[in-house]
Amino acid sequence: xxxxxxxxxxxxxxxxxxxxxxxxxxxxxxxxxxxxxxxxxxxxxxxxxxxxxxxxxxxxxxxxxxxxxxxxxxxxxxxxxxxxxxxxxxxxxxxxxxxxxxxxxxxxxxxxxxxxxxxxxxxxxxxxxxxxxxxxxxxxxxxxxxxxxxxxxxxxxxxxxxxxxxxxxxxxxxxxxxxxxxxxxxxxxxxxxxxxxxxxxxxxxxxxxxxxxxxxxxxxxxxxxxxxxxxxxxxxxxxxxxxxxxxxxxxxxxxxxxxxxxxxxxxxxxxxxxxxxxxxxxxxxxxxxxxxxxxxxxxxxxxxxxxxxxxxxxxxxxxxxxxxxxxxxxxxxxxxxxxxxxxxxxxxxxxxxxxxxxxxxxxxxxxxxxxxxxxxxxxxxxxxxxxxxxxxxxxxxxxxxxxxxxxxxxxxxxxxxxxxxxxxxxxxxxxxxxxxxxxxxxxxxxxxxxxxxxxxxxxxxxxxxxxxxxxxxxxxxxxxxxxxxxxxxxxxxxxxxxxxxxxxxxxxxxxxxxxxxxx
Amino acid sequence: xxxxxxxxxxxxxxxxxxxxxxxxxxxxxxxxxxxxxxxxxxxxxxxxxxxxxxxxxxxxxxxxxxxxxxxxxxxxxxxxxxxxxxxxxxxxxxxxxxxxxxxxxxxxxxxxxxxxxxxxxxxxxxxxxxxxxxxxxxxxxxxxxxxxxxxxxxxxxxxxxxxxxxxxxxxxxxxxxxxxxxxxxxxxxxxxxxxxxxxxxxxxxxxxxxxxxxxxxxxxxxxxxxxxxxxxxxxxxxxxxxxxxxxxxxxxxxxxxxxxxxxxxxxxxxxxxxxxxxxxxxxxxxxxxxxxxxxxxxxxxxxxxxxxxxxxxxxxxxxxxxxxxxxxxxxxxxxxxxxxxxxxxxxxxxxxxxxxxxxxxxxxxxxxxxxxxxxxxxxxxxxxxxxxx
Numbered sequence: 038x039x040x041x042x043x044x045x046x047x048x049x050x051x052x053x054x055x056x057x058x059x060x061x062x063x064x065x066x067x068x069x070x071x072x073x074x075x076x077x078x079x080x081x082x083x084x085x086x087x088x089x090x091x092x093x094x095x096x097x098x099x100x101x102x103x104x105x106x107x108x109x110x111x112x113x114x115x116x117x118x119x120x121x122x123x124x125x126x127x128x129x130x131x132x133x134x135x136x137x138x139x140x141x142x143x144x145x146x147x148x149x150x151x152x153x154x155x156x157x158x159x160x161x162x163x164x165x166x167x168x169x170x171x172x173x174x175x176x177x178x179x180x181x182x183x184x185x186x187x188x189x190x191x192x193x194x195x196x197x198x199x200x201x202x203x204x205x206x207x208x209x210x211x212x213x214x215x216x217x218x219x220x221x222x223x224x225x226x227x228x229x230x231x232x233x234x235x236x237x238x239x240x241x242x243x244x245x246x247x248x249x250x251x252x253x254x255x256x257x258x259x260x261x262x263x264x265x266x267x268x269x270x271x272x273x274x275x276x277x278x279x280x281x282x283x284x285x286x287x288x289x290x291x292x293x294x295x296x297x298x299x300x301x302x303x304x305x306x307x308x309x310x311x312x313x314x315x316x317x318x319x320x321x322x323x324x325x326x327x328x329x330x331x332x333x334x335x336x337x338x339x340x341x342x343x344x345x346x347x348x349x350x351x352x353x354x355x356x357x358x359x360x361x362x363x364x365x366x367x368x369x370x371x372x373x374x375x376x377x378x379x380x381x382x383x384x385x386x387x388x389x390x391x392x393x394x395x396x397x398x399x400x401x402x403x404x405x406x407x408x409x410x411x412x413x414x415x416x417x418x419x420x421x422x423x424x425x426x427x428x429x430x431x432x433x434x435x436x437x438x439x440x441x442x443x444x445x446x447x448x449x450x451x452x453x454x455x456x457x458x459x460x461x462x463x464x465x466x467x468x469x470x471x472x473x474x475x476x477x478x479x480x481x482x483x484x485x486x487x488x489x490x491x492x493x494x495x496x497x498x499x500x501x502x503x504x505x506x507x508x509x510x511x512x513x514x515x516x517x518x519x520x521x522x523x524x525x526x527x528x529x530x531x532x533x534x535x536x537x538x539x540x541x542x543x544x545x546x547x548x549x550x551x552x553x554x555x556x
Numbered sequence: 557x558x559x560x561x562x563x564x565x566x567x568x569x570x571x572x573x574x575x576x577x578x579x580x581x582x583x584x585x586x587x588x589x590x591x592x593x594x595x596x597x598x599x600x601x602x603x604x605x606x607x608x609x610x611x612x613x614x615x616x617x618x619x620x621x622x623x624x625x626x627x628x629x630x631x632x633x634x635x636x637x638x639x640x641x642x643x644x645x646x647x648x649x650x651x652x653x654x655x656x657x658x659x660x661x662x663x664x665x666x667x668x669x670x671x672x673x674x675x676x677x678x679x680x681x682x683x684x685x686x687x688x689x690x691x692x693x694x695x696x697x698x699x700x701x702x703x704x705x706x707x708x709x710x711x712x713x714x715x716x717x718x719x720x721x722x723x724x725x726x727x728x729x730x731x732x733x734x735x736x737x738x739x740x741x742x743x744x745x746x747x748x749x750x751x752x753x754x755x756x757x758x759x760x761x762x763x764x765x766x767x768x769x770x771x772x773x774x775x776x777x778x779x780x781x782x783x784x785x786x787x788x789x790x791x792x793x794x795x796x797x798x799x800x801x802x803x804x805x806x807x808x809x810x811x812x813x814x815x816x817x818x819x820x821x822x823x824x825x826x827x828x829x830x831x832x833x834x835x836x837x838x839x840x841x842x843x844x845x846x847x848x849x850x851x852x853x854x855x856x857x858x859x860x861x862x863x864x865x866x867x868x869x870x871x872x873x874x875x876x877x878x879x880x881x882x883x884x885x886x887x888x889x890x891x892x893x894x895x896x897x898x899x900x901x902x903x904x905x906x907x908x909x910x911x912x913x914x915x916x917x918x919x920x921x922x923x924x925x926x927x928x929x930x931x932x933x934x935x936x937x938x939x940x941x942x943x944x945x
Contacts (some may be wrong), residue, residue, distance in 0.1 A: 358822060379825030390823060399817045410813065410824035414806045423805040 047201065053116030053212055055080040055244040056101065059112035063251040070096040071107070072268040078213075078261075083235060083245045085259035085276070087252070087288055089512055090261075093268040094248045096365075098215045101246075103127040114213075117479035133206025134215040139198050141205075143191035148173045150535040151204050176208060179235045195320070200234065213244045220254055232258050243360050249511075250288070251343055252281040253551045264288055285547035289514045307332045308506035309355070309475050316354045324350040327364070332475065332506040337497065339521030339538075340510045343550050347530035348510045349391060352479045355508070356388045357381045369474055385474035389464055389481050391510075395465040400453040403446050405434035407452050408467050425522045439467040441496075443541055458489030465496055468525030476500060479510045494520060528552050597799075601882040607929045608867050608876055608883070612890065612921035614929070620921045621909065633907045640900020641893035647900065649782025653854065655892030656784075657682070659791040660846020661796050661870025662884045664839045667881060668720075668734075669800060671835035672815035677723065677738025678843040679867025680745030682715040684842025686851045687749045690858035691757070693769025693851065704772040707792070709848045716844015717837045719745060722835035728829035734836065742867065764860035776852035786852025786857060787846075794842060795881040811835045832915035843867065858896070864895075872920045891916060 056078040063071040071093045078084040086094045099105045101112065103121040112119050114130050121127050127134070141150050148169050149156070157168040173186055182200055190198060199219060206214055216235075220228040235245055235258055249255050253301050255262050264271040264287040271287045309332040318324030324347045332338045342348055353359035355366060357378040366374045368384050376384075390396035398407050409418050409430050417429045434448040443466060444459045452460060461481070468476065478497060480492040497520060501507050511517050517524055518538055525535045526549040534549050620630035641651045661678040668675035675681075689712035696704060723737035759767040775786045802808035813821035814831040822828055837899070846866070855862055873891050877883030898912025922929060 224863065356823065376826070378822060378829065380827040388823060395817070396819050396823045399813055399820045401816045402813070406809070410820070413809050413824075419806050423807055425804055425806055425809060427804065 043465070048465075053113075054078055055082070055115060057113040057116075058097070058101065059111045061097060061100060061107045061112075063093075063100060063105060063107050069268050071100070074265070074268070074270055076263060076270065078244055080244055081239060081242050081367055083239055083247060083259045084259060084375060085249065085255035085262035086246055086248045086265065086285060087255050087262050087314070089250055090367055092250075094250075094265055095217055096267070098134065098217060098246065098248060101127070102132060102215060106214070106498075108183035109187040111318060119301045123464035128209050128211070131210055131212040132215065133203075133209060133211030135199065135202045135206060135219060138220050139202050141190050141201055144189060146187050147187050147193070147201050148186040150190055150201055151186075151208050153205070155209070173204075173208070177204065178331060180204070180207060180234075180241060182234055194227070196230060199227075199231065203234065203238075207238075207243075209355065211243075213246070214238065215246045215248070217248045218250070219247070220249065220251065228254070237442075243364070249293055251551075252284045252288075252547070254279065255284070281553070282544035282547045285514070285550075286543070301335070307331045308334050308369055309508065310365070310367040310368075311355070312365045314351075314354060314366065315362040316350050317362055318347075324530050325354065328378055328530070328532055329364075330525055330532055330535065334474075334506050334509055335501060335505050336381070336507050336522045337501050337507040337520050339517035339524045340508065340527055341514060341524050341546055341550055343519045344512050344529045348479070348527055350530075351527070352388070352391065352477055352510060355477050356386060375474060379414075380412075382471070383415075385472065387468035387473035387476045389476065389478040391479035391483070393460055393464050398452045398460055401450045401451055403451055404438065404443065404455075404463060405430055405448040407463055408434050408437055408448075410467060412471060437466040437470055440470075458485050458492075461485060461489060461493060466492060469496060469500055475499075476505050476507045477510075478507060480512060481509070482511070482513065482516060516541065518543070526550055570624055588822065592602055595852065596783045597882045601878070601880065601886070605878050605883055605886070606880060607926055608887070609870045610879045610929050610932060611876070611925075614922045614932075615918035618918050619911065623911060628905070628907045628911075629944055632905050633901055633911065636901040636904045636907070637894075637897035637912065639897075640904070641897030643665065643900075645779065646782055647896060647915055649779040649784040650896035650899075651889065652779075652788055652894045653784045653892070654895040655888040656788045656791050656853075657846045657850045657866040658869045658873050658888040658891050659788075659795060661843050661867045662873035662888055663791075663794055663870075664716075664843035664883065665871050665874040666877075666881065666884060667798060667802075667811070667842060668835050670808075670815045671811040671831055672818065673727075673832065673836055673839075674735045675720065675723075675738050675839045676735055676838060676871055677719070677740075677742045677867070678839075678870045679863065679865065680738070680742030680838040681719040681843035682847040682850075682863060682867045683742075683749050684719045684847070685712035685716035686847030686863070687752060688712050688844070689773075689848030689851045689857050690766050690769060693773035693856075694757075694767060696772070699770075699772050701772050701774075705852065708769070708852055709845060710776075713841040713845040714846020715757045716847065717841035718821060719844065720836045720838070720840020724833040727836070728752060737835070738836075749858070750860050753858055753925050757858070759857070765945060768857050769852065774851055774856060775849065783854045785849070787849030787853035790845065790849055792885065794845065795885055798842075799881040807834060807838075839872055843870070845897035863941065869916075872916065876919060876923050887928070890919070 038113065054077045056074040056076070058074060061071050061074040061076070062069070074093070074097055078095065083384065086098070096105060100107045101121065103123045103126050106122070110161065112121060113217070119130055120132065142153065145153070151173050154167050157165045157172060157372045159165045168188060177184060178187070181360070182204055184197060184200055185203070219231060233248070234322070238245060247255065247259055255280070259276045261273060261275055262279070262284065263273040266288060311331070312329050314325050314328040315323060316325040328351065330338065340348060340351070350359060354361050355374055355378070357373070361374055364374070365372060368381065368386060371384060373381055373384060394400060397412065402410075412418055413425060418426055418433070420426045420429070431448060437443070438445060439450060442464045443462045445455055451465060457464065481493050481497065485493065494516070497507060497509065509517065509520055521538055522536050523535055524534045524541070524546065526546065527533070528550065529552065535547065560682060586856070616634065623633055639647065641647050661682055664681065665675055665679045689708040692708040692711040699707070719741060723732070723734050723741060726732040726737050729733050753766055754764045757766045759765055777783065777785050810821070810826045810831050812824055813824065814828055818828055821831070823844040850862070851858055869891055873887045874884055875889035876890070877885070894912045894916050899908050901907050901912065902909045
């Protein structure tokens with residue numbers, strides 16, 4: 038039995054909630070990040086804030102912490118109206134936030150970091166190290182958070198650094214603690230430790246807001262969960278009265294299903310063959326564990342999975358941006374496991390990167406310069422030894438601007454001046470016009486409006502119908518669903534299942550993504 | 557005139573004259589187009605350089621305060637400085653002589669900078685280039701000028717390139733930061749060339765210098781009696797070439813791509829390591845060429861300590877010049893003027909040369925503080941500049 042409480046009216050709660058945000062709206066150019074959000078957290082509660090990337094979780098919490106100012110809406114802390122202009126105002130009100138990126142000084146010790154900014158002093162000048170250690174020690178014992186106080190931060194694992202961040206917030210008198218995607222940087226064991234610490238905080242009467250997009254975690258640790266989607270509250274549910282598939286449904290939503298005409302090929306031909314692929318993540322841990330799959334011509338293989346389960350590493354390994362530790366990658370029968378990106382581009386790999394501004398475009402380059410990136414060193418653009426044939430490039434740029442309806446004043450406008458959707462069109466125009474055999478598209482519609490999303494999806498299907506093999510990685514389950522011929526589910530660096538979308542339910546997929554083992 | 561001549565003279569001569577006129581016209585046309593292009597380039601650069609111009613004015617203002625405090629008349633000093641730098645042909649010649657080596661080192665800094673690298677070792681690359689050119693200049697006697705000069709220049713460029721290649725490889729392979737390695741290699745260059753002119757290559761006498769290079773290796777002086785040499789043509793040519801390379805070639809494209817966004821460049825199949833090595837090596841070659849030009853054109857021998865820090869000035873000039881070749885040409889003239897005018901100022905008004913150096917430092921300081929200049933511009937009612945950036 039589930040009970041949804043849609044934006045609880047003020048009179049519903051008798052005791053003043055620790056946090057109450059009413060009608061919060063925050064607009065960024067072109068996006069409504071928060072759209073009239075009502076959000077309330079009871080004192081002493083662990084409250085999950087769940088949603089996909091870009092759903093508005095972090096923006097909402099940054100407003101609470103004073104990093105952003107809401108365009109509309111009110112904030113009440115312990116029932117009292119609060120104007121939170123800056124993080125220091127938030128700290129004053131007893132709100133602490135632990136960001137995804139830690140704000141610790143690596144060369145200082147744990148104790149020094151914890152007291153940073155309000156350290157006990159002798160004669161108001163000298164640091165009183167003895168007093169510092171004592172007060173911090175006492176403090177750690179109270180919250181049952183164990184850390185070696187004299188160790189310098191840089192020598193500690195990430196999980197412990199995070200604990201220091203939490204202690205720092207508590208030392209400054211936080212009663213409300215906001216944790217932004219705290220497990221995204223942790224190993225499963227570290228995450229378990231963190232959960233213990235959070236429960237201990239709850240026993241001490243602290244209020245915790247836990248931001249996440251991982252369903253299982255939220256269910257494991259939270260009392261209540263509020264789900265956001267596209268800047269709006271979908272609902273608030275008690276963790277004990279719901280399950281992962283219901284949360285997944287709320288999180289992803291049932292939007293319009295795009296339907297596409299897909300031609301079926303006569304013969305199946307393998308374009309990309311991946312065998313026992315292993316690669317390390319940025320932190321040196323194994324991010325891909327023996328991944329094997331094939332992608333055929335005239336096929337879109339969708340990779341479903343909660344973000345951070347190895348998708349990024351897979352894309353980078355396939356495009357030559359990340360070193361492969363073991364295994365084989367074959368493109369059209371040619372072994373490209375160790376080939377550099379330039380070689381792979383030449384052999385027909387196109388890449389629509391996850392972060393178009395960081396990986397996809399050179400923002401200060403003109404539209405034209407961006408369009409020839411990757412082919413700039415080959416005919417027809419590089420004709421003689423080193424000269425770039427600007428005329429050829431200009432004609433090419435004009436043609437693509439027309440073909441992909443790139444909204445730009447001219448070919449010489451810097452990519453920086455274009456809107457997000459137009460920037461993505463620019464990436465697609467470049468990547469799809471090279472006659473690719475394989476397209477690796479990572480989050481191709483993230484952050485785009487409906488029109489641009491539709492355009493990107495249509496183009497992807499179009500490329501498929503022209504014989505491309507497409508690997509589609511997306512956090513948007515709808516997208517995977519609508520486009521894929523087959524769906525592979527990734528969990529903790531492994532492909533745990535390959536499914537036919539016609540014969541699989543959304544719930545089943547959600548469970549696989551959450552790591553559940555199905556018969 | 558020509559029409560009447562044609563009627564009077566025999567046909568053959570008419571044809572020769574017509575050909576001559578046509579050639580002359582073509583040459584004039586080409587020069588005109590080149591000049592128009594250059595002036596267009598400068599015109600396009602000038603508005604962008606408004607903050608730099610403001611910075612220069614500010615520097616002179618603060619410099620005046622310094623002069624007043626130290627008991628000199630700023631008006632007299634600045635007058636002496638200006639007339640010394642631009643007052644007569646001799647002054648202009650000296651100014652350009654001083655500007656020439658800085659153009660090379662500034663272009664060297666610029667090229668590496670476009671790849672996201674801080675080559676602050678132009679001084680060292682300049683010195684090894686100078687020394688290599690001197691050695692080639694000394695070693696041959698019987699070569700024709702048009703072989704000897706290019707050979708000596710090339711030797712300088714190659715030596716500078718090697719001096720840029722070492723930190724490039726250290727960076728690409730081991731991740732050693734180029735700021736440290738290029739700077740340290742500058743000291744290595746300073747002392748190695750110092751050793752060379754004190755021992756193996758020392759000319760007879762008490763000065764630490766080599767013997768004079770052969771006549772055939774000399775770059776001609778173009779404005780006697782000043783030391784201005786044909787090296788300045790090489791410098792201007794190099795500025796044009798740098799612009800062309802950065803904007804119109806695959807090398808320039810890749811270098812700029814890496815400098816602006818290495819991640820995207822990598823995704824686009826550009827090898828970052830290759831780009832780094834190429835950019836720093838070319839940068840070193842540019843500085844080395846400057847050193848060679850200085851030896852072949854001005855000093856005609858390698859003298860220990862002949863460079864008063866042209867390499868370091870290059871960095872400042874590149875910044876003051878707004879990090880583009882046309883701006884560098886203008887800024888190097890300014891720095892050349894401060895050097896040559898400063899010397900004239902010392903001679904005529906007894907204001908110490910240090911004032912010119914203080915002015916240089918102030919210019920750099922104000923250029924490096926764009927926010928201050930922006931603020932002043934805003935106060936001055938020039939809001940358009942703010943909106944256009």
